Amino acid sequence: MSTREILAISSGRATSDGAGVRLTRLFGGAAPERFDPFLMLDEFGSDNPDEYIAGFPPHPHRGFETITYMIEGRMRHEDHLGNVGLLESGGVQWMTAARGVIHSEMPQQERGAMRGFQLWLNLPSKSKLGDPDYRDFAPAEIPRITLPSGIEAVIIAGQARAEGIDQAGAVQRPDTEPQLFDLRLPAGSSIEPQLPDGHRLMLYVFDGEISVAGKRLGKNQLARLSDQGELQLASSAGARVLLLAGRPLGEPIVQYGPFVMNSREEIEQALRDFRDGVLTD
Template sequence: MTTRAITRILPAQATQDGAGVRLLRVLGYQHHVRMDPFLMLDAFSSDDPDDYIAGFPPHPHRGFETVTYIVDGHMRHRDHLGNEGDLRAGGVQWMTAGRGIIHEEMPQQENGLLRGFQIWLNLPATEKMQPAHYRDIPAADITTAELPEGGFIKLIAGTIPWATCPLVGPGQGAEQSVTQPLIADICVMAGQSVDIPVPATHQLLLYVFEGQLAAEDQAIAAGHSVWYGEQGEVVRIAPAAEAANGVRVLLLAGKPLNEPIAQYGPFVMNTQQEIEQALRDYRDGVLAQPAQGA
């Protein structure tokens, strides 16, 4: 099998979101730094409570999905539908905002390390106004494939030869989505490598968050995303020679929607008129209500 070639390497950008949570924005800090169908990828990691304690108070979404993966720490989700999720280390929450949801995500710790990711996954135009859905997937239900010397693949969405993810995503599961997302937390120890098959239809990147990645003739440090071209059947993941403790990456791959994107903050639609409608609906208190006749 041939491996995909690197097309670009980008550093994540430091920013703040919510009520002042410090994070690194990997995707979405500029509109051209997206990877269809992924709109945004945020990485947060701090053992200073001042960086995260204010959390993400109630805020709306429409038109896409959020996938939150906690690596370390404890966070609670609540939304207007009455869902409440207790997201602990290794767990995932998958929220399909659809036509509208208002939720909050608040740390449940006053000290210690809080580390994880939030991914925004676009919905096709035909699914943007579906009813909202929410699901918690605890760490014990995340499919994990063991690799040599203590490495692993934690499969959050999609299918690889070793495993298939639990049912998550819009309504019945990510495998039902037209974007066919593949999302995995992959740790490879020193002296090892793993080839991950990625469909030819999918765009692909790796975000390095521990150690250093061997990428062709380079060592890619943590805090960088590595983007790959469309040619090739697999992506090879191996630590750089300098990475004595191996490398850990978040893999994102998905089938592009190739649809126009209109975004205003937490609303992602296809046209400016739809954004204006979302703003009116939020102003009038009907954004998160079921559509008439639903």
């Protein structure tokens, strides 16, 4: 049996989005095919309210899904569909923009830490102009398990299989079949998550350090791995890791800001629809 190997390691870049929220863009932008079906991953984390308080005022999306995982903090969602939700520590917001959503995400705190991730997941061409959808998941709705090795896992999406445990996540999706886990490895632990061959795989270490098939991956490092074989993770001193895996769509990816379609013509149509006020009809 082959072993999944690290293909590339990166550390992201500091940037800002929304009305000036400071964040680290771990991937996104150039050459999105490398991460297919994932389009972008942002990490936000600060205890300085000046770096997050302005939030993300109303803005549009079309053609993909956004997943926000709040580790610490409180954020209010509102959209043109009438959805209102409060994302709190340990919760997840899953929004399918499809043909169009205009929404805002605004902090509901004036002090303290705000920390989490936002992931953009592509939709197949057949679903890009489908009906939009939105759901908040409270922490109690997201499976949290402790494996025999002592490793704790938050199973946001997909199916976690390891150490004889088979646990469905809070969300299942066709086509891209995303796997999204938050893994907390105690010192001296190891794990071999079972993932489908052919699925794109990334690991992001946001606390501590791990070894992947014997190769070190340190704090704030993102690894893109090979698509075949067994995954072997271990941590000598303890770590917290975000695991992302999904089935590549293999379709053209054309992005212009908050719109992700399959052709330039479709992007131009999205811009016209937004300008003419019919993006969300």
